[in-house]
Amino acid sequence: MIRTGLSLFLFGILSPQVLSAAAPTRPRLVVGIVVDQMRYDYLTRFAEAFGEEGFKRLQREGTQFRSMHYNYVPTSTGPGHAAIWSGAYPAVSGIANNEFFDRELGREVYCVEDDSVSSVGTTAADGQRSPHRLLVTTVGDELKLATNERAQVIAISLKDRASVLPGGHFADAAYWMDVTSGRFVTSSYYAKSLPDWVQAYNEGGRVAELAATPWTLRDAAATYTESLPDDNPFEEPLPGETAPVFPHDIARAIALSSEGDKDHFKPFATSPWGNVAVRELAQAALEHTTLGRDDVPDVLAVSFSSTDYIGHRFGPTSLEVEDTYRRLDDDLAQLLDTIDRTVGLEHTVVFLTSDHGVAFNSAFLRSRGMASARTLNKKTFRTGVEKALTAHYPSVSAASWVLADYKGNVVLDRPAIRAAGEELEEVSEFLRDYLLEQDGVIDVVTAAELAESAAHDGYRALMRRGTHAIRSGDVLTLFTPGSVFGYDRGGASHSQPFSYDTHAPFLISGPGIAAGAEIYERVAITQIAPTISALLKINEPAGAFEGPLPIFER
Structure with a gap:
């Protein structure tokens, strides 16, 4: 029934079943989770080690799309986050890549850099960020307009672009980590100062506590059956390491860079502890704000970026990536529990996807006989x-x-x-x-x-x-497929139009959404924003051209 409805939907024909479907209750809260660099097959490859309350809870209580793809290239973080939340291709959104050449300025620019605003919470330039280069509205923007700005829109990530672009132009707040100091910051575009709950997290010493914790395998080594041996030539060690093997001393890697250096806390981001910090700040937002507490819908955009840093350095065949997703499953379980405790999952739409996938290391592919991978x-x-x-x-x-x-x-x-x-x-x-x-x-x-x-x-x-x-x-x-720039020693990259970069997971649950459903027809990432807009009963973002996905209960 769902497969038939989807086929008719994609051809612009509304079946009687769709016409007669009961309209879902408007959610009080939308929580959009983006996992940076998550290939679709991680959802299946690592499934045996997942618990019942993280990825599997979303699958059990909602609908999963088995063939969600990016319908444009380049497949990169900036364009991906813009497309998820605006429904617009880079040709329309203006986020042509993470960096692109600004012909008017005569130089390459970063997609969210803005020297007209000031850093808040840091003295570093990492705080000078805004969405002024985004040419379209987002779901959050349209929600703010539709509710006379009564709705709240908050975005949280380690990466600035993974917070600023989902938040959009009218967000109440966007927070990201300043990698020079390990503190969550924002810019004067959003506020003059950090709220007490963000300040308390920064001053509480939690990031330092996490950074001092060695990264060891969560489970017995024998259970990691989806990875190459720990010491292999297709990975890059962290600073100070002679080999890319467990345990990883994150504190030592941080100490090897000078305090205040632009990459001082990069090793922290290149560990599961970066995901923990984002999850904890998202939990703090749910606990210390009024998100989802009334009938005016709100949006919380959460992007987990450590998966990307880890994937680039160690690659998709590594123990590090496999362990990261086991730990991320724990983070998801705790985040979902907090949503349920503070707002109620019965009042919340939760979706999970990724901003792009990743290629296998090209040297690894050649070692297995794929000579065309360059x-x-x-x-x-x-x-x-x-x-x-x-x-x-x-x-x-x-x-x-x-x-x-x-x-x-x-x-x-x-x-x-x-x-x-x-x-x-x-x-x-x-x-x-x-x-x-x-x-x-x-x-x-x-x-x-x-x-x-x-x-x-x-x-x-x-x-x-x-x-x-x-x-x-x-x-x-x-x-040729499998070819990447750089990473001639180890690690992996992305940005191509092939399935390893375009195929993304998409899980969505909430009031009125079919539970336990699986849809196999090919759908597009730019359908997410129209879908969330339909659930919120608001106008679609300005640059959205695709129709919403068929996710309602029949």
């Missing part, structure tokens, strides 16, 4: 592009034409090319033809080709939706 070098790629341009256009310094490149996406200096008497389209096409001859490249497309083309099938459709007219590159390169 380990790509950013410097070599850039040098090759510049040499090719210089050879073809000897009268100019072609190196000055390349403003930036990000994982194969090349940003050209359009005014400089015009000043040299050349056409941007011709230069882009030359560069496309050059790159198509390079080892490991399977496709190259110019921005002009994408803009002028009708809808494509396959990965070109993803590239079109992810390419912003001003903020994306002029030439976009696609490499």
